[in-house]
Amino acid sequence: MRSSREQIDSLTGLRGVAAGWVILMHFREITPVRVWEFPILDTLIANGAYGVDIFFVLSGFILCHVYTGSFRSSLSADQVRQFIVYRFARIYPVHLVTFAIMLALLAVKLITSGSGGLPERYDPVTIATTLTLTHAWVPGIQTPNMPAWSISAEWFAYLLFPPLCFFLSYRKWAPLLYVVMGLGLAFFGPLGNYCLTHVLSGFLIGMAAYRTMPAAHWVKIGRFTGLGVTAAVVFWAQETAPRVEIGLLLFAVLMVTLADPKDLLSRLLSMRAIVYLGEISYSLYMVHWPARVAVRNGLQVFGILETLPPPLVVSAYVLVAFIGAMVSFHFVELPGRALVRRAGDLRAGAGLERQRQI
Numbered sequence: 001m002r003s004s005r006e007q008i009d010s011l012t013g014l015r016g017v018a019a020g021w022v023i024l025m026h027f028r029e030i031t032p033v034r035v036w037e038f039p040i041l042d043t044l045i046a047n048g049a050y051g052v053d054i055f056f057v058l059s060g061f062i063l064c065h066v067y068t069g070s071f072r073s074s075l076s077a078d079q080v081r082q083f084i085v086y087r088f089a090r091i092y093p094v095h096l097v098t099f100a101i102m103l104a105l106l107a108v109k110l111i112t113s114g115s116g117g118l119p120e121r122y123d124p125v126t127i128a129t130t131l132t133l134t135h136a137w138v139p140g141i142q143t144p145n146m147p148a149w150s151i152s153a154e155w156f157a158y159l160l161f162p163p164l165c166f167f168l169s170y171r172k173w174a175p176l177l178y179v180v181m182g183l184g185l186a187f188f189g190p191l192g193n194y195c196l197t198h199v200l201s202g203f204l205i206g207m208a209a210y211r212t213m214p215a216a217h218w219v220k221i222g223r224f225t226g227l228g229v230t231a232a233v234v235f236w237a238q239e240t241a242p243r244v245e246i247g248l249l250l251f252a253v254l255m256v257t258l259a260d261p262k263d264l265l266s267r268l269l270s271m272r273a274i275v276y277l278g279e280i281s282y283s284l285y286m287v288h289w290p291a292r293v294a295v296r297n298g299l300q301v302f303g304i305l306e307t308l309p310p311p312l313v314v315s316a317y318v319l320v321a322f323i324g325a326m327v328s329f330h331f332v333e334l335p336g337r338a339l340v341r342r343a344g345d346l347r348a349g350a351g352l353e354r355q356r357q358i
Contacts, residue, residue, distance in 0.1 A: 093336025
């Protein structure tokens with residue numbers, strides 16, 4: 001079920017920008033009682049958690065771009081199985097390695113501090129659910145690599161994607177239903193499992209945006225539309241507590257706009273350096289928390305964390321995170337993805353061979 005759909009470079013670049021938004025938000029906190037305010041952009045960066053919502057909307061949008069042809073007319077067991085294997089291959093190797101890094105950092109901290117107690121994030125239930133990518137499915141569990149909650153939530157959405165994609169292609173009014181459902185989940189999400197309703201709200205709206213994109217592109221939009229929508233996003237994100245429902249709609253409109261290669265911002269985000277940032281964005285997102293923990297603990301060991309200027313500490317966070325992301329992308333993410341996919345394809349081939357022999 002390999003798709004011939006080409007990568008949309010501008011949206012890959014957007015993924016890199018979203019990852020940068022998230023990590024800068026996390027890097028504001030130098031210590032639990034010491035926060036560095038970024039000049040001019042502080043309110044925007046403080047709302048960096050909404051970068052995760054961009055990921056969720058993008059996931060629904062891009063998965064439809066890649067797999068709509070596969071699930072438009074049927075839901076064969078082989079197609080669903082291969083989709084699940086490929087999505088697992090996409091997220092699990094980096095998730096597993098970054099989790100192992102967090103365990104190693106904990107061991108180093110316990111040895112250097114002489115403490116014998118394990119933090120709550122490392123209890124047996126948390127470890128078991130983290131290894132099975134189900135930690136976000138259980139309310140109250142906080143995995144050691146904190147950003148990984150969204151990966152577990154994405155895994156939940158991946159399992160639902162094939163039937164959601166089939167239904168979206170089967171009914172003309174499905175996009176409107178998905179938008180209504182997404183906005184409803186965003187509005188009422190805190191009443192249930194916030195992690196799962198959080199991912200589904202963006203995921204459904206992203207799927208609906210892709211489904212309506214051909215009609216949207218019939219409308220004559222100027223070359224500066226992407227910049228205008230981005231300005232609206234920045235204005236929205238300057239609020240102290242912006243409404244996520246508005247943000248989801250703005251993100252969806254931005255993606256539809258950026259999918260048009262004539263748009264000026266689309267061209268800017270398609271520059272090779274920004275596309276590469278987008279390509280390593282998953283590794284950057286997953287590595288930045290262990291990088292932050294490692295740098296902070298190291299500076300604490302040397303007794304200089306409290307005395308170094310905040311810009312220098314944040315620069316160290318960023319440098320280590322980017323180096324770690326590039327190493328992770330080339331030596332964990334790409335080879336791990338290929339290995340898991342190959343193993344899944346071989347297992348599927350062996351299963352077909354056994355069926356022929358029966």
